[in-house]
Amino acid sequence: MNHNCLAALGGGFAKRGEVCGGIVATTAVISYFIVSExxxxxxxxxxxxxNEFYDKIEDKYGSIRCHEIKSKCKNDCPKDEVRKPLLMDIALMTDAIISSD
Incomplete structure (x- = not known):
């Protein structure tokens, strides 16, 4: 699959601040591995x-919505200050979920 098909997820659906694109992409990946045709x-x-995955993200970051997660960043901090730890947490959680099934 061409990764460009996920490009518009950035910033919570084309920078609209909705559900984090990393979370949406992860939802697709987990679905692929969990649900058998x-x-x-x-x-x-x-x-x-x-839902357990979303709850863990909300517990740590306060939301699964991009705008709300970014609002935790004080004084116009670089977006990587929030994005990198979030994406690392998403990757680790996804690996744990996929590895357990």
Whole structure:
């Protein structure tokens, strides 16, 4: 898959501040690994896994919305001050989820 198909997710859907693009992309990746085409009943399990993932992000960053996460950054700090730790947490959580199933 061409990674450019995810380009508009940045900034919470084309910089609209909605759900963090990293979280949306991760939702797609986790869905791909959890739900089998042969057994769509796994969606209930998927929703539980994703809600736990979203809860962990909200507990640490206060939201899953890009605008609200960025608002935690004081005095116009560089966006990497918030983005890099968030994306690292997302990557580690995703690896743990995918590795456990």
């Amino acid at each position: 042969r057994d769509p009943r796994q969606r209930g399990n998927l929703y539980s896994i994703l």
